[in-house]
Amino acid sequence: MSDHKRRAGGTLAPKLTNANETHLPKAGVHGGRPVSIEGLRRLSGYLIRQAQLFVFHDFNQRLAPLDLRPAQYSVLSVTRENPGLSQMALSHVLGIGRSGIVPLLDVLEARGLLTREPASDRRSHALYLTARGSGLLAQADVLVQQNQDHTIDKIGRRNHEQLLEILEVFGRPE
Amino acid sequence: MSDHKRRAGGTLAPKLTNANETHLPKAGVHGGRPVSIEGLRRLSGYLIRQAQLFVFHDFNQRLAPLDLRPAQYSVLSVTRENPGLSQMALSHVLGIGRSGIVPLLDVLEARGLLTREPASDRRSHALYLTARGSGLLAQADVLVQQNQDHTIDKIGRRNHEQLLEILEVFGRPE
Numbered sequence: 272m273s274d275h276k277r278r279a280g281g282t283l284a285p286k287l288t289n290a291n292e293t294h295l296p297k298a299g300v301h302g303g304r305p306v307s308i309e310g311l312r313r314l315s316g317y318l319i320r321q322a323q324l325f326v327f328h329d330f331n332q333r334l335a336p337l338d339l340r341p342a343q344y345s346v347l348s349v350t351r352e353n354p355g356l357s358q359m360a361l362s363h364v365l366g367i368g369r370s371g372i373v374p375l376l377d378v379l380e381a382r383g384l385l386t387r388e389p390a391s392d393r394r395s396h397a398l399y400l401t402a403r404g405s406g407l408l409a410q411a412d413v414l415v416q417q418n419q420d421h422t423i424d425k426i427g428r429r430n431h432e433q434l435l436e437i438l439e440v441f442g443r444p445e
Numbered sequence: 446m447s448d449h450k451r452r453a454g455g456t457l458a459p460k461l462t463n464a465n466e467t468h469l470p471k472a473g474v475h476g477g478r479p480v481s482i483e484g485l486r487r488l489s490g491y492l493i494r495q496a497q498l499f500v501f502h503d504f505n506q507r508l509a510p511l512d513l514r515p516a517q518y519s520v521l522s523v524t525r526e527n528p529g530l531s532q533m534a535l536s537h538v539l540g541i542g543r544s545g546i547v548p549l550l551d552v553l554e555a556r557g558l559l560t561r562e563p564a565s566d567r568r569s570h571a572l573y574l575t576a577r578g579s580g581l582l583a584q585a586d587v588l589v590q591q592n593q594d595h596t597i598d599k600i601g602r603r604n605h606e607q608l609l610e611i612l613e614v615f616g617r618p619e
Contacts, residue, residue, distance in 0.1 A: 306530060306538040310522045311616065314589065315596055315605060316500040318612035320515065323497040324540060325615060326490040345491065348484045356475040364480040366498060415488065422489055430611045431489060437604045437611075438492035441499060442485065 322422075329421050333414045337407060342367065344415060346375055347400065347408045350385055355397040357390065379404070496596075503595050507588045511581060516541065518589060520549055521574065521582045524559055529571040531564065553578070 311317040330341050339347075345365055350356065362372035376398070379385045384404035387396035400408065423431045485491040504515050513521075519539055524530065536546035550572070553559045558578035561570035574582065597605045 306523065306534050307526045308523055308538060308616065310526055311519055312613070313609070314593060315608055315612070316497075316504060316515070316589075316592060317519065318609065318616050319493060319497050319500055321540065321615035322612050323490075323493050326493055330490060341490070341494065345485055349480065349482055352481045352484055353475045356480060360475045360480050364482060366495065415490075418490060419488060426611055426614060433607060434489055434611050435487070435492065437600055437608050438489070438496050439486070440600060441495035442482065442492050 325425065326418065326422055330415070330418045333418050334411060337411055337414070339407070339411055342371075342375060343379060344408075344411055346372075346379060347384060347404055347411070350398045350400050351405065351408060354399050355388075355390075357395040357397065358387070359395060361398060384408075499599065500592065500596055504589070504592045507592050508585060511585055511588070513581070513585055516545075516549060517553060518582075518585055520546075520553060521558060521578055521585070524572045524574050525579065525582055528573050529562075529564075531569045531571065532561070533569060535572060558582075 327341055330344075334340070334344065342365070346361065349361055349364060353360070358372060358376065362369060365372070367375070376385070376387065380387060383401055384407060385398055385400050387398055390397040426434065501515055504518075508514070508518065516539075520535065523535055523538060527534070532546060532550065536543055539546075541549070550559070550561065554561060557575055558581060560573050560575055562573060564571040600608065
């Protein structure tokens with residue numbers, strides 16, 4: 272099944288095999304003409320958004336067996352790389368505000384994937400993966416690599432390498 | 446104010462000028478060391494997401510005076526380019542499901558920016574911008590170009606042109 276079809280979802284796909292409905296416009300065409308989106312296609316913001324939806328859609332499907340969403344994977348990955356980091360440092364580096372990071376950590380802790388240990392500063396907490404969290408993350412790494420391969424298939428390996436270089440500036444913790 | 450600071454928000458920034466709080470870890474550092482996110486930085490999906498957040502954050506700030514969000518701008522732009530297109534064709538080309546497109550159109554119609562005219566097929570509607578919608582969209586175009594310039598400033602003009610080419614595949618209506 273193509274990504275296109277997956278993304279559009281069944282409710283949008285006209286049943287062209289049904290004779291009573293063949294007068295319906297084909298999705299993506301407009302009175303027999305393809306829908307034009309030249310205005311949007313010149314905007315990197317639009318293309319970046321569409322690319323992000325493509326990646327996340329595939330991510331969520333692939334990682335569903337592990338019940339991990341992109342932000343959860345990011346939290347586990349950063350915690351593995353920086354054992355004992357504070358909630359504040361984590362939220363800052365991921366660009367997720369306090370109101371977003373707390374429920375994220377609550378869920379991961381309740382699932383036994385990470386722990387919040389009291390730090391010397393009582394207002395903070397030091398984050399660590401549990402053994403279970405490490406194990407799940409190792410499984411997730413394999414699926415996330417497949418998710419990346421899916422993007423590489425879409426745009427080509429050389430373009431993908433260029434993309435990593437162009438967007439590198441967005442992955443610099445400050 | 447840098448984007449970085451804007452994104453992080455005031456609640457995350459430690460008050461380093463307050464002597465009582467200088468022992469707090471600096472946001473983005475971890476026990477005096479910078480937080481490492483090497484794992485995530487190798488993932489295009491992570492970088493694309495961070496880029497998208499960067500673009501949308503700026504978009505929402507710039508377009509706030511017009512009260513237009515990215516998806517609303519997209520709907521108006523596609524409707525201008527394809528007067529009379531159906532709700533189905535619109536939702537398909539933007540990759541927004543029916544449950545997302547209906548409230549979007551409801552809001553834009555209530556604001557007098559577009560109209561849904563009955564089409565020959567009663568189950569569909571033909572979408573048109575109103576004069577007011579056209580006027581607002583023309584104002585928005587200027588701000589959206591500034592939003593794009595902001596991205597160009599961030600990654601450089603040559604990189605931006607390459608980015609448009611690499612991501613072009615995500616802007617093809619099918």
